[in-house]
Amino acid sequence: MSIDIPTTGVPTGRDDPAFPVLHGRPESGWLNDPNGLAHVDGVWHVFFQHNPDGPQHGDIRWGHVSSADLVTWRAEPVALAPVPGGPDSAGCWTGCVVLDGPDAVPTAVYTGVGAGGPGRAVTLVATSDRTLRRWQQEPEAVTLPPTDPAVSEVRDPFVFEHDGHRYAVLGAGHPDGSPQLLLHGCDDLRAWTPLGPLLTHEDPVAARVAGANIWECPNLVRVGDDWLLVFSLWHRDGDTHRLDGVVHLVGDLVAEGPGLRFVARSGGPVDGGRTFYAPQVLAADGRALLWAWSREDDRDPAEVEASGWSGVLTFPRELSLAGGTLRVEPAAELLALRREELGTGETRETRERSFEVVADGPAALLLAQDGGEPRLVATFGSSGHARALVDGSIVEVFEDGAARTLRAYPRRGAVWHVRGAGRTHRLGEPAQEG
Numbered sequence: 001m002s003i004d005i006p007t008t009g010v011p012t013g014r015d016d017p018a019f020p021v022l023h024g025r026p027e028s029g030w031l032n033d034p035n036g037l038a039h040v041d042g043v044w045h046v047f048f049q050h051n052p053d054g055p056q057h058g059d060i061r062w063g064h065v066s067s068a069d070l071v072t073w074r075a076e077p078v079a080l081a082p083v084p085g086g087p088d089s090a091g092c093w094t095g096c097v098v099l100d101g102p103d104a105v106p107t108a109v110y111t112g113v114g115a116g117g118p119g120r121a122v123t124l125v126a127t128s129d130r131t132l133r134r135w136q137q138e139p140e141a142v143t144l145p146p147t148d149p150a151v152s153e154v155r156d157p158f159v160f161e162h163d164g165h166r167y168a169v170l171g172a173g174h175p176d177g178s179p180q181l182l183l184h185g186c187d188d189l190r191a192w193t194p195l196g197p198l199l200t201h202e203d204p205v206a207a208r209v210a211g212a213n214i215w216e217c218p219n220l221v222r223v224g225d226d227w228l229l230v231f232s233l234w235h236r237d238g239d240t241h242r243l244d245g246v247v248h249l250v251g252d253l254v255a256e257g258p259g260l261r262f263v264a265r266s267g268g269p270v271d272g273g274r275t276f277y278a279p280q281v282l283a284a285d286g287r288a289l290l291w292a293w294s295r296e297d298d299r300d301p302a303e304v305e306a307s308g309w310s311g312v313l314t315f316p317r318e319l320s321l322a323g324g325t326l327r328v329e330p331a332a333e334l335l336a337l338r339r340e341e342l343g344t345g346e347t348r349e350t351r352e353r354s355f356e357v358v359a360d361g362p363a364a365l366l367l368a369q370d371g372g373e374p375r376l377v378a379t380f381g382s383s384g385h386a387r388a389l390v391d392g393s394i395v396e397v398f399e400d401g402a403a404r405t406l407r408a409y410p411r412r413g414a415v416w417h418v419r420g421a422g423r424t425h426r427l428g429e430p431a432q433e434g
Contacts, residue, residue, distance in 0.1 A: 013309035018393035018409040020312045022337060022354050022427060024065040024073030030055050031311035033217060034291040035062055036079075036097035036108055037282035038132065043068055045132050046291060047079055048313060049094065055310035060091035062110070064132070070316050070333040072429045079135050080108060080126055087122050087141055088112030094156040094217055094278070095123075097132070100189055106132050107189055109168065111155040112141070120145045121155050123170070125189055142192045143170070143184065150177055156217045158280075159186065162253055162260065169198050173214030175236045181218050183259050195259030199229070199249075205264035210247045219281040220262070223288050223321050226250050229262055230270060230290075232278050243277045246270040246292070248326050266324050273405035281319065288319040289331060294394055297407040312394050314405060327401035330389065339426040348418040354427040355416070357388040363420030365395065367408050374417045377408045381420060390416065391427065
């Protein structure tokens, strides 16, 4: 995947053996939350929080990649950028894309952060043509900063429909207080009506599985006969904060006054790894597809700076519910990445950057660096069958309907070791073969 982004001397990520070449990210710069997932005229679009100028969070824009098959990704121009002096002058933060009106106009609804910082963030709108490459950012805010002293931050709008009306759910909370999700009516995307909380920490299921100070990056989609709510957990931690995982709730939407309330029946984590955060879910063509940000995990900051990149999006995953239990599987299209078999048997080695392990029983993945002893990265397969997809430094394990996102950083000459019964395949884009 070729990408034309000026790097001003920053080393390109592909020079780094830990760089994930199949995950559709720019070759340099910072990446975090996926935004604005859309399927338009047969093309999948994934936007994301991006700083093309370095591997640090700052001056956030919406990066953009597209794909016709969820396998081979094309780099697109930056979609949204801070407008000097405008309400998003400090960053175009997380949001979604809606196909609006009878002409299904692609419309981005996003958090604009200006000079006042995240506590004074607003919701903004931008429109595009059907290519989603050229955007017109509108200066008028459709939501304003919070006035409730119990809520100091509101962000990350996600738009959904229910009973013939359109609503938006936004993450909210206070660094020293309690989290909540706020609801707005938005049949007209330029005239929003506050409708109060959709969910608070007083919900008993949420209180049990979703402790936090701020709930952010909410998603609400219909899966079968149930509503699936996914959001991320932000915790104050002394003078800083920690990103403490992602949870899902399964439940119902019930009318409450002029708005709605989400009533949870069950819930739990979306992913068992500690680098998985801020996913977005796209409901399209009868499917619920998810991408998330996998942040760097204990990598030496000097290595991050030298590599010129930070952050990766997961492979697309398909969500389903079985008896009210969330199941997470790799998107079926990813089988097209599978190339030749690298080996079978109880012990296998590979120096490939990208490969898949299909385990038929208990298995382990280890990484040996600089001629040293292999160190354990992951175990899987205890249920009898599992898949582990490795691309540079990101390891995605799928077993029995559950997922784990892990990071391990191979250096030049590193050797991956696979122990346990199963098969190993190289992974590669079909277009690169031949």
